[in-house]
Amino acid sequence: MHPSFIKVSEEKQRNIINAALNEFSKHPYETASTNKIVKEAGISKGILFRYFGNKKSLYLFLYEYVLDKLSEAIFADLKLADPDVFERYKQLISMKMNLVQQNPAFFHFMNRVLIEKSPEVTTELEKIQSLKEENNYDKFLTDIDYSFFKEEIDTKYALDTIKWVLDGISNRYDQQLKESIHDIDSFNTLIDQCTVEIEEYFHFLKPLFYK
Amino acid sequence: MHPSFIKVSEEKQRNIINAALNEFSKHPYETASTNKIVKEAGISKGILFRYFGNKKSLYLFLYEYVLDKLSEAIFADLKLADPDVFERYKQLISMKMNLVQQNPAFFHFMNRVLIEKSPEVTTELEKIQSLKEENNYDKFLTDIDYSFFKEEIDTKYALDTIKWVLDGISNRYDQQLKESIHDIDSFNTLIDQCTVEIEEYFHFLKPLFYK
Amino acid sequence: MHPSFIKVSEEKQRNIINAALNEFSKHPYETASTNKIVKEAGISKGILFRYFGNKKSLYLFLYEYVLDKLSEAIFADLKLADPDVFERYKQLISMKMNLVQQNPAFFHFMNRVLIEKSPEVTTELEKIQSLKEENNYDKFLTDIDYSFFKEEIDTKYALDTIKWVLDGISNRYDQQLKESIHDIDSFNTLIDQCTVEIEEYFHFLKPLFYK
Amino acid sequence: MHPSFIKVSEEKQRNIINAALNEFSKHPYETASTNKIVKEAGISKGILFRYFGNKKSLYLFLYEYVLDKLSEAIFADLKLADPDVFERYKQLISMKMNLVQQNPAFFHFMNRVLIEKSPEVTTELEKIQSLKEENNYDKFLTDIDYSFFKEEIDTKYALDTIKWVLDGISNRYDQQLKESIHDIDSFNTLIDQCTVEIEEYFHFLKPLFYK
DNA sequence: GATGAATGAGGGTTCATTCAT
DNA sequence: AATGAATGAACCCTCATTCAT
Numbered sequence: 001m002h003p004s005f006i007k008v009s010e011e012k013q014r015n016i017i018n019a020a021l022n023e024f025s026k027h028p029y030e031t032a033s034t035n036k037i038v039k040e041a042g043i044s045k046g047i048l049f050r051y052f053g054n055k056k057s058l059y060l061f062l063y064e065y066v067l068d069k070l071s072e073a074i075f076a077d078l079k080l081a082d083p084d085v086f087e088r089y090k091q092l093i094s095m096k097m098n099l100v101q102q103n104p105a106f107f108h109f110m111n112r113v114l115i116e117k118s119p120e121v122t123t124e125l126e127k128i129q130s131l132k133e134e135n136n137y138d139k140f141l142t143d144i145d146y147s148f149f150k151e152e153i154d155t156k157y158a159l160d161t162i163k164w165v166l167d168g169i170s171n172r173y174d175q176q177l178k179e180s181i182h183d184i185d186s187f188n189t190l191i192d193q194c195t196v197e198i199e200e201y202f203h204f205l206k207p208l209f210y211k
Numbered sequence: 212m213h214p215s216f217i218k219v220s221e222e223k224q225r226n227i228i229n230a231a232l233n234e235f236s237k238h239p240y241e242t243a244s245t246n247k248i249v250k251e252a253g254i255s256k257g258i259l260f261r262y263f264g265n266k267k268s269l270y271l272f273l274y275e276y277v278l279d280k281l282s283e284a285i286f287a288d289l290k291l292a293d294p295d296v297f298e299r300y301k302q303l304i305s306m307k308m309n310l311v312q313q314n315p316a317f318f319h320f321m322n323r324v325l326i327e328k329s330p331e332v333t334t335e336l337e338k339i340q341s342l343k344e345e346n347n348y349d350k351f352l353t354d355i356d357y358s359f360f361k362e363e364i365d366t367k368y369a370l371d372t373i374k375w376v377l378d379g380i381s382n383r384y385d386q387q388l389k390e391s392i393h394d395i396d397s398f399n400t401l402i403d404q405c406t407v408e409i410e411e412y413f414h415f416l417k418p419l420f421y422k
Numbered sequence: 423m424h425p426s427f428i429k430v431s432e433e434k435q436r437n438i439i440n441a442a443l444n445e446f447s448k449h450p451y452e453t454a455s456t457n458k459i460v461k462e463a464g465i466s467k468g469i470l471f472r473y474f475g476n477k478k479s480l481y482l483f484l485y486e487y488v489l490d491k492l493s494e495a496i497f498a499d500l501k502l503a504d505p506d507v508f509e510r511y512k513q514l515i516s517m518k519m520n521l522v523q524q525n526p527a528f529f530h531f532m533n534r535v536l537i538e539k540s541p542e543v544t545t546e547l548e549k550i551q552s553l554k555e556e557n558n559y560d561k562f563l564t565d566i567d568y569s570f571f572k573e574e575i576d577t578k579y580a581l582d583t584i585k586w587v588l589d590g591i592s593n594r595y596d597q598q599l600k601e602s603i604h605d606i607d608s609f610n611t612l613i614d615q616c617t618v619e620i621e622e623y624f625h626f627l628k629p630l631f632y633k
Numbered sequence: 634m635h636p637s638f639i640k641v642s643e644e645k646q647r648n649i650i651n652a653a654l655n656e657f658s659k660h661p662y663e664t665a666s667t668n669k670i671v672k673e674a675g676i677s678k679g680i681l682f683r684y685f686g687n688k689k690s691l692y693l694f695l696y697e698y699v700l701d702k703l704s705e706a707i708f709a710d711l712k713l714a715d716p717d718v719f720e721r722y723k724q725l726i727s728m729k730m731n732l733v734q735q736n737p738a739f740f741h742f743m744n745r746v747l748i749e750k751s752p753e754v755t756t757e758l759e760k761i762q763s764l765k766e767e768n769n770y771d772k773f774l775t776d777i778d779y780s781f782f783k784e785e786i787d788t789k790y791a792l793d794t795i796k797w798v799l800d801g802i803s804n805r806y807d808q809q810l811k812e813s814i815h816d817i818d819s820f821n822t823l824i825d826q827c828t829v830e831i832e833e834y835f836h837f838l839k840p841l842f843y844k
Numbered sequence: 845g846a847t848g849a850a851t852g853a854g855g856g857t858t859c860a861t862t863c864a865t
Numbered sequence: 866a867a868t869g870a871a872t873g874a875a876c877c878c879t880c881a882t883t884c885a886t
Contacts, residue, residue: 004866028327030242034860044868046863055860115326117386119237157415164379165372204368208419215849245877255851260878426845450749452664456881466847468884477881537748539808541659579837586801587794626790630841637870667856677872679859688856 001061005051016041016048018105020062025108025178029059029118060124066110067132073099074140083145086202089162092140093198097191104181111174148210158209165201169194212272216262227252227259229316231273236319236389240270240329271335277321278343284310285351294356297413300373303351304409308402315392322385359421369420376412380405423483427473438463438470440527442484447530447600451481451540482546488532489554495521496562505567508624511584514562515620519613526603533596570632580631587623591616634694638684649674649681651738653695658741658811662692662751693757699743700765706732707773716778719835722795725773726831730824737814744807781843791842798834802827 005013019041023032034055038048052058073095082088100107117125146155173194180186216224230252234243245266249259263269284306293299311318328336357366384405391397427435441463445454456477460470474480495517504510522529539547568577595616602608638646652674656665667688671681685691706728715721733740750758779788806827813819 008866028239028242031239033858035858045861045870046868047866049861050867053861116239116323118239122386122390152418154415157412160379160412161372161376161416164375167379168371168375201368201371204365205372207363219849242876244875246875256878257852257880258850261849266877430845450661450664453661455879457879467849467882468847469845471882472845538661538745540661544808574840576837579834582801582834583794583798583838586797589801590793590797623790623793626787627794629785641870664855666854668854678857679873680871682857683870 001057002051002053012041012043016043016051017062017065018103020058021066021103021109022105024059024062025105025112028112028116029121032059034058056121056124059121060128062109063113063125064128064132066106066113067128069106070099070110071132071139078140078142081143083143084148085141085144085159085162086206088140088144089166090198090202093166093195097195100177100191101188104177104187108178108181150209150211153209162202162205162209165205166198169197169201172197212268213262213264223252223254227254227262228273228276229314231269232277232314232316232320235270235273236316236323239323239327240266240332243270245269267332267335270332271339273320274324274336275339275343277317277324278339280317281310281321282343292354294354295359296352296355296370296373297417299351299355300377301409301413304377304406308406311388312399312402315388315398319385319389319392361420361422364420373413373416373420376416377409380408380412383408423479424473424475434463434465438465438473439484439487440525442480443488443525443531444527446481446484447527447534450534450538451543454481456480478543478546481543482550484531485535485547486550486554488528488535489550491528492521492532493554493561503565505565506570507563507566507581507584508628510562510566511588512620512624515588515617519617522599522613523610526599526609530600530603572631572633575631584624584627584631587627588620591619591623594619634690635684635686645674645676649676649684650695650698651736653691654699654736654738654742657692657695658738658745661745661749662688662754665692667691689754689757692754693761695742696746696758697761697765699739699746700761702739703732703743704765714776716776717781718774718777718792718795719839721773721777722799723831723835726799726828730828733810734821734824737810737820741811741814783842783844786842795835795838795842798838799831802830802834805830 016037019037022040023037027033032055034045034048037058038045041048048058052061074092082091096107113125141159144159149155149158173190177187177190180190216227227248230248233251234248238244243266245256245259248269249256252259259269263272285303293302307318324336352370360366360369384401388398388401391401438459441459444462445459449455454477456467456470459480460467463470470480474483496514504513518529535547563581571577571580595612599609599612602612638649649670652670655673656670660666665688667678667681670691671678674681681691685694707725715724729740746758774792782788782791806823810820810823813823
């Protein structure tokens with residue numbers, strides 16, 4: 001990213017980032033169109049490439065940007081973190097839900113990156129991810145009180161299971177959420193349904209794992 | 212698909228199908244290149260379009276082909292189906308692993324189709340899928356003996372949990388498997404690791420769910 | 423044209439020629455499809471190119487064929503030729519009408535060649551035409567009795583005028599004739615209208631030119 | 634047509650238009666090659682499609698352009714219109730000749746459009762033509778003084794005859810004009826010959842029709 | 845002789861990227 | 866710094882022609 005990008009007004013920066021997130025969350029990397037991005041952002045073709053050099057750099061910049069924002073949010077959240085891992089995850093989910101509602105494109109971009117790494121960008125995506133690793137889920141799981149767990153439970157497996165159940169539920173709702181992105185009512189309904197479902201699965205798992 | 216395609220030597224058929232699966236598993240439908248497919252398959256541009264008419268038909272042919280092969284495999288497997296859901300899933304996994312080893316592109320194509328239905332082909336993909344419906348996961352879960360489960364366990368949640376744990380492990384290995392697609396040794400090592408890991412997680416879950 | 427073509431059954435020859443005439447009368451040279459020709463003629467791709475070498479040769483063969491058939495017909499007609507040039511032209515027209523009705527593609531091919539010489543074939547078309555020149559309109563105009571004409575009339579201009587009036591009327595009907603090629607009733611109606619119109623224009627010209 | 638096209642230097646515009654007219658006058662719409670156009674015009678493929686969007690729009694733009702230029706010329710000419718239909722036609726011819734000399738491709742394009750309406754563009758061609766209708770031949774024949782004609786002459790037939798004689802002469806020269814498009818001397822000689830010939834035929838017809 | 849599978853140059857079109865202004 | 870016109874490689878696909886069978 002070119003230093004001149006930071007000098008432009010924050011609003012313009014936001015416009016560009018949102019336009020790009022929006023395009024990259026709607027289409028796979030290779031299909032996403034820089035033309036649409038500049039059009040939606042209201043900037044010229046030239047300036048986008050001055051700021052970001054090329055499509056790939058823009059994409060990687062967005063990924064880094066999103067990871068940072070996410071980690072900021074997680075970090076902020078962690079202060080109020082509950083030692084109960086189920087509560088902790090509920091907080092994470094509620095935080096995510098807030099993000100989703102504030103900026104669906106932001107969230108859908110993240111989801112898309114996770115599932116569909118184009119060969120043109122995989123390597124770099126992973127490089128970035130490993131650089132930001134300290135801010136990832138592992139950090140999110142600090143200060144969990146493992147004494148809630150039954151003694152015979154290997155918490156490593158238990159935590160993965162919880163996470164994957166959450167992932168499974170998320171996937172169930174993802175496509176529908178993306179489709180109802182412009183119908184705020186059904187969008188919120190879906191989010192409520194999802195939250196309820198998470199509660200149910202947690203209610204199922206908790207007595208299995210906890211004393 | 213043009214009848215002449217079936218008349219061609221099986222090796223050539225395999226070359227073409229594999230080249231196409233490979234390209235379509237690396238790139239989204241729109242950006243997958245028929246040029247690269249013919250190059251990798253060692254055939255001329257013209258003949259690809261004689262066999263399949265156009266890119267879309269080729270893609271849908273592959274989808275149908277993959278569904279059929281998968282259903283063959285599942286069907287063969289089901290005969291020995293164990294009423295124990297964990298055993299059933301282990302069979303499914305081992306079947307998948309065999310498929311993966313025989314034809315990694317086959318498997319990666321399937322994964323991509325599942326996550327990224329391009330708007331140009333969604334409708335037709337779904338049409339094909341509904342035609343092949345009888346062979347899906349639901350059928351895979353027939354004749355499970357639920358009496359193994361503890362009475363207090365709601366099997367609906369338990370089955371989802373098992374499935375999602377499998378998905379989680381799969382995702383962990385997917386990207387690595389794709390990358391080591393041309394290094395058969397590390398590929399097989401990964402598959403072994405994955406199998407072991409599944410065993411571990413099942414070993415963790417089983418006493419929680421079963422009597 | 424390859425000698426083997428003459429050895430095949432006349433019916434097959436006719437099939438091929440008609441299929442080709444039909445295609446070339448429907449489409450300009452460059453757009454006409456050898457695929458459609460072989461399909462309609464019920465022959466293989468290979469044999470068409472064995473008989474005619476390439477598309478251009480086929481086209482030129484057809485042109486020569488059509489010129490020959492036309493000159494045959496004219497020659498046959500000439501025997502009954504009337505010394506009155508108007509009557510002579512009426513005979514020519516009626517002969518043409520017969521040809522049109524017998525084989526519209528034959529006729530439409532001729533028309534198309536006359537107006538739309540593709541640069542790929544112009545030179546050769548003209549070469550053929552000059553070879554066949556002895557059979558053309560000039561011959562058709564032998565033994566005309568010029569004593570019908572007023573003395574002050576330069577018959578060179580008069581004959582051209584008559585011919586061009588006929589051409590003008592023909593052009594008026596051409597497109598419509600081509601469109602109604604499959605509706606024999608409206609096709610015949612058009613031909614009748616055309617004949618009437620020719621009579622009218624001749625009735626207009628005759629007193630101007632003739633004593 | 635994209636607004637950027639008008640901003641470009643007139644010379645470049647002319648180059649592009651002439652290259653396109655030239656290609657479309659040599660080949661039927663479907664086989665005319667945008668590749669050849671950009672090559673002859675000395676521009677990139679991309680910019681042609683930026684200016685005109687697609688081949689069809691380019692073609693229709695040319696048609697409209699040609700109709701407009703033609704109607705400009707006719708309109709300018711009409712101001713001096715002579716009530717004598719022969720003089721009127723001579724003016725039309727001399728105007729056409731000027732156009733031909735200024736831009737032969739322009740003229741040949743027009744000729745091709747008239748004879749060979751490709752199914753892909755017929756509808757739109759007709760739409761454009763009907764929009765420009767006010768400038769057609771009918772208008773050209775307004776305010777003719779029919780009192781010059783002998784009383785026994787049916788002017789309807791006479792006017793058609795004059796027009797068709799002109800068409801006949803034109804056709805005689807058309808192909809030759811197209812061939813000598815790059816040899817300006819023989820081109821001009823042909824045009825002079827044609828003009829003389831028209832004079833001769835008019836000199837022949839006039840005493841037949843006029844008092 | 846006859847087939848039709850196979851070829852590959854060429855078709856129209858798009859789009860990330862560059863560069864003169 | 867900012868624009869958007871210009872580039873050209875790559876896209877999917879067609880079709881006259883060849884050649885193994």
